[in-house]
Amino acid sequence: MTLSAWIMLGLTWGIVLFFAGKFFLMALRKPSSGSGGE
Amino acid sequence: MAGNAVGLGNFLRFPAQAAQHGGGAFLLPYLVSFVLMGIPLLWVEWAIGRHGGQFGHHSPPGMFDRLGRARWLKYVGVFGLFTNLTVAAYYCYIESWTLAYVWHSLVGTFQSVVPTEFFPRYLGMEAGRVTAIPGEAVWWFLVTLGLNVWILSRGLAKGIEIAAKIGMPLLLLFAGILAVRALTLTPEDPGVVQSPLVGLNFVWQPQVRGLVDPSTWLAAAGQVFFTLSVGMGSIHCYAAYLGRDQDIALNASSAGWMNEFVEVILGGSILIPVATAYLGLNAVQAATAGGSGFGLGFLALPALFNQWGWFAPFAGALWFGLLFFAGITSSLAMGQPILAFLQDEFEMQRTRSAVAFGVATLGLGFVCVWLYPGGAFDEFDFWSGTFALVLFALGEAIIFAWIFGIDRGWTEITRGADMRIPTVFRLVIRYVTPMFILTVFVGAILKPAGRWGDAVRSVFAGEGWPFAGDSVVGKVLHVGDRGYQWFDASGRFTHGFVQDMTRFLLLLVFLGCAFLVWLAWHRKTKAVR
Numbered sequence: 180m181t182l183s184a185w186i187m188l189g190l191t192w193g194i195v196l197f198f199a200g201k202f203f204l205m206a207l208r209k210p211s212s213g214s215g216g217e
Numbered sequence: 218m219a220g221n222a223v224g225l226g227n228f229l230r231f232p233a234q235a236a237q238h239g240g241g242a243f244l245l246p247y248l249v250s251f252v253l254m255g256i257p258l259l260w261v262e263w264a265i266g267r268h269g270g271q272f273g274h275h276s277p278p279g280m281f282d283r284l285g286r287a288r289w290l291k292y293v294g295v296f297g298l299f300t301n302l303t304v305a306a307y308y309c310y311i312e313s314w315t316l317a318y319v320w321h322s323l324v325g326t327f328q329s330v331v332p333t334e335f336f337p338r339y340l341g342m343e344a345g346r347v348t349a350i351p352g353e354a355v356w357w358f359l360v361t362l363g364l365n366v367w368i369l370s371r372g373l374a375k376g377i378e379i380a381a382k383i384g385m386p387l388l389l390l391f392a393g394i395l396a397v398r399a400l401t402l403t404p405e406d407p408g409v410v411q412s413p414l415v416g417l418n419f420v421w422q423p424q425v426r427g428l429v430d431p432s433t434w435l436a437a438a439g440q441v442f443f444t445l446s447v448g449m450g451s452i453h454c455y456a457a458y459l460g461r462d463q464d465i466a467l468n469a470s471s472a473g474w475m476n477e478f479v480e481v482i483l484g485g486s487i488l489i490p491v492a493t494a495y496l497g498l499n500a501v502q503a504a505t506a507g508g509s510g511f512g513l514g515f516l517a518l519p520a521l522f523n524q525w526g527w528f529a530p531f532a533g534a535l536w537f538g539l540l541f542f543a544g545i546t547s548s549l550a551m552g553q554p555i556l557a558f559l560q561d562e563f564e565m566q567r568t569r570s571a572v573a574f575g576v577a578t579l580g581l582g583f584v585c586v587w588l589y590p591g592g593a594f595d596e597f598d599f600w601s602g603t604f605a606l607v608l609f610a611l612g613e614a615i616i617f618a619w620i621f622g623i624d625r626g627w628t629e630i631t632r633g634a635d636m637r638i639p640t641v642f643r644l645v646i647r648y649v650t651p652m653f654i655l656t657v658f659v660g661a662i663l664k665p666a667g668r669w670g671d672a673v674r675s676v677f678a679g680e681g682w683p684f685a686g687d688s689v690v691g692k693v694l695h696v697g698d699r700g701y702q703w704f705d706a707s708g709r710f711t712h713g714f715v716q717d718m719t720r721f722l723l724l725l726v727f728l729g730c731a732f733l734v735w736l737a738w739h740r741k742t743k744a745v746r
Contacts, residue, residue, distance in 0.1 A: 184421040187241030202471035212694040
């Protein structure tokens with residue numbers, strides 16, 4: 180892997196992990212976040 | 218909802234698209250498209266769905282009818298029926314391949330049969346033929362469709378939610394195991410010809426030239442569309458079951474970013490690294506040249522798993538099981554709007570409406586199976602699974618921001634929100650998102666063969682615009698179809714005939730859906746009188 184590929188991978192994974200983790204944890208903490216059911 | 222978004226494209230389409238459109242440079246337009254078009258569209262669709270649900274509408278026609286006074290608005294919602302029905306037809310067929318491959322992996326078929334020969338035979342592909350009734354493929358298609366109908370008939374809570382609750386964790390587990398195994402392969406392992414990191418480099422190496430190429434931006438925006446399942450009507454349907462003040466902002470954001478996690482981190486770490494390790498980079502580059510990883514996924518990976526000794530049957534079952542779970546959570550989401558439409562507008566019982574969906578999907582799916590060699594499947598994929606999505610999304614973005622109105626729209630999105638949405642997104646939803654989708658739409662219509670700059674130069678040189686074969690205009694005009702005709706010299710119908718008849722069928726399905734919408738509203742008006 181070249182350095183530029185590692186940098187792109189690191190940056191993108193970092194952004195995705197940060198936001199996916201942040202919203203996932205927020206949704207877990209909020210009881211109203213979830214489907215209403217039929 | 219994340220189960221709906223996570224589909225086969227996360228594992229098969231994304232890595233091939235990224236590799237073919239600038240590698241790491243693809244990710245910049247991809248993330249920009251996700252933030253400026255994907256996430257806003259998710260909020261818009263959730264808002265339209267929850268708003269419609271308050272009036273007892275759980276399918277797009279009724280929801281769009283409630284966005285304004287104009288009578289034509291409900292017909293925009295026809296796309297939400299048409300797309301789900303026709304995409305479900307061919308999507309269930311792909312889903313059935315994955316189920317069949319789970320079986321064949323477990324019983325060791327690929328240890329004695331070469332996968333590159335197995336797959337075309339399974340589909341009934343023979344040179345010169347445009348029709349096929351492949352017995353085994355039909356059987357697995359019926360099993361898959363039956364499973365979908367059975368789960369749908371059990372309803373949201375007992376059916377789809379349970380399927381997603383089982384399917385999603387299994388999918389993450391399967392994908393995690395395969396990603397770790399893929400990236401820890403070393404040249405010392407039997408059969409490995411190159412480090413999997415060479416494949417990873419192929420996906421991530423930024424080619425700066427790609428950033429200034431409009432094709433890269435169009436491909437990135439297109440991938441965001443497909444991966445989030447926006448422009449279909451499924452998201453609207455799920456959101457319609459939420460209460461008036463239940464959060465949609467955080468739900469949509471977490472589902473969208475969870476999909477990105479599965480796609481970018483897991484999806485980008487399995488297919489191409491494994492294939493590169495065993496086939497070498499040149500073969501992988503050739504196999505993904507069209508921007509699809511389907512060839513590698515079904516043709517090459519079973520053979521590669523064979524190198525893994527006792528783990529081979531399990532690896533195959535894991536990979537195709539993963540694809541099956543990704544697929545079924547998406548196909549169930551496609552069925553629900555159809556069921557909701559029949560239940561809401563025609564007072565049909567849930568089981569009956571599930572059977573009606575099954576029968577319609579079987580009929581349309583049979584066309585995909587029977588005429589697969591003639592190209593019917595690809596026509597469904599292009600017109601329903603690509604073109605109609607963009608058209609519907611463009612319509613809903615404009616209607617939401619400009620007819621329903623951004624003031625009411627913003628209130629709808631932010632009411633009961635469990636997170637604060639930056640106010641700048643109000644402007645994004647009003648101006649940027651519709652323009653973004655319009656650009657994708659026009660790009661899909663005019664996509665040139667070769668580079669955009671060369672196409673412009675061609676116009677100035679008086680040689681006209683060189684439409685690509687996979688542009689909308691190119692498809693309509695059969696650009697690149699040499700000797701296009703309906704019948705060959707011996708009077709048998711050709712690929713061109715199958716393509717045109719499939720388009721005619723899709724048009725009839727659209728008109729049929731529109732007629733049902735008209736009938737439903739006509740009955741209501743009569744009942745009121």
